[in-house]
Amino acid sequence: MQMHVAIVGAGMAGLSCASHLVRAGHRVSLFDKGRGPGGRMSTRRMETPLGDAHFDHGAQYFTVRDPAFMAQVARWSASGVAAPWPAAGTGAWVGVPGMNAVIREMAERHDVTFGWHVRGLVNRNGGWLLTGDASGGQRVQDGPFDAVVVSIPPEQAAAIVALHDLSLASTALAARSQPCWTGMYAFAERLPTRRDAVREAGLVSWAARNGAKPGRTGPETWVVQATPQWSADHIEDCADAVAGTLLSSLGEALGVDIAVPVVASAHRWRYAMSTGSDLGALWSATSRIGICGDWLLGPRVENAWLSGRTLAERMLASVPQAAA
Incomplete structure (x- = not known):
């Protein structure tokens, strides 16, 4: 039996799941609310x-x-x-020329619709319909699909599947994602430091000279990520205020005077990282709904890829039962 599977979320986990399903001869359509490839590996x-x-x-x-x-x-x-990036430690890799390069390469091999925010599922005549909003704000619907995979943060996944599979929703609700405020700065001149990365310094969880990564071009750029606790405590602060605070913290972490940046911005990730579990992936052959993501293993890019593969394997193993 060939399945037509809808995957909500075209990040690492969703695309990994899609790749394994397509390789086994199934048809997959992915839907992502973002404007292009990346997700939490965005550039x-x-x-x-x-x-x-x-x-x-x-x-x-x-x-x-x-x-x-x-x-x-x-x-x-x-x-x-x-390509490898030794500044982040032995065995560290980055996408080239941006972190989203690997996601883009994966997405190009699949049927992906971007700018499509899935809001819910409808079960009609044994098939699944996706409902949501297109980038222009209009309500849209697509389907039917034989199965649905939800590859987004657990809080959002629970909201989508709750009406149709309470067990899956309950597992997702038990997980909690940690937020992260991220500051982005471009400078007219190189900052006076030889360091390309900083870890755990005050409220700074991580800071890096973005241009030091392989394949990067353009002006001097830095990315600063706040600790989960500070981000949670200031989750509703205005982005401009956060950008200013993180810029000052970067100077303190590096021990240098920071010049006025030519560009300064901050991005709030409400669902950045989770503690993870040993579940790998979630699949119900009865409802034909699956969930994958790094939060089902641990907060690493590799775990997102593994979770997607694990879900695909469980789905493939259940195809005869689904067809019966």
């Missing part, structure tokens, strides 16, 4: 008087432990969309 572009500046304002790098993921990273390296 932000900003215009400055010095030219375009680019910021990896989500995941900063990824590491490799699992042999299957290692083989995938080797393929990305061979195609030029990933």
Whole structure:
């Protein structure tokens, strides 16, 4: 039986799941509310008087432990969309020329609709319909689909599946994501420090000279990510105020005087990281709804890829039962 599967969320986990399902001969359509590939591996572009500046304002790098993921990273390296970045530590990799490069490469192989915010599911005549909002604000619907995969943060996944599979929703509701405020800055001149990365310094969880990563061009750029606790305490602060605070904190962390940036901005990730679990993925052959994401394993890019693969394997194993 060939399934037509809808996947909500075209980030690492959703695309990994799609790749394994397509490889097994099934049809997959992905829907993502973002304007383009990236998700939490997004790269932000900003215009400055010095030219375009680019910021990896989500995941900063990824590491490799699992042999299957290692083989995938080797393929990305061979195609030029990933490279090692020693400044982040031994075994650290980044997308080239931005963190979203690997997501873009994966998305190009699939049927992905961006700018489509899925709000809910409708079960009609044994098939699933997706309902939501298009980028222009109009209400949209698509389907029917034989199965649905939800690959978004647990809080959002629970809201979508709650009316149709209480068990899956309850598991998602038990997970909690940590927020993260991220500051992005471009400077007219290189900051007076040889350091390209800073970890755990005051309210700074991580800061990096974005231009030090392989394949980056443009003006001097820095990304600063606040600790989860500080981000939670200031989650509703205005972005301009947060950008100012994180800029001052960057100077303190580096021990240098920070020049006035030509561009300064802050982005609020409400659902940045989770503590993870040992579930791997969630799948119900009865409702034909699955959930995948790094929160089902741990807060690493590799875990998102593994969760997507795990869900695909469970779905494929249940195809005969679904067809019966």
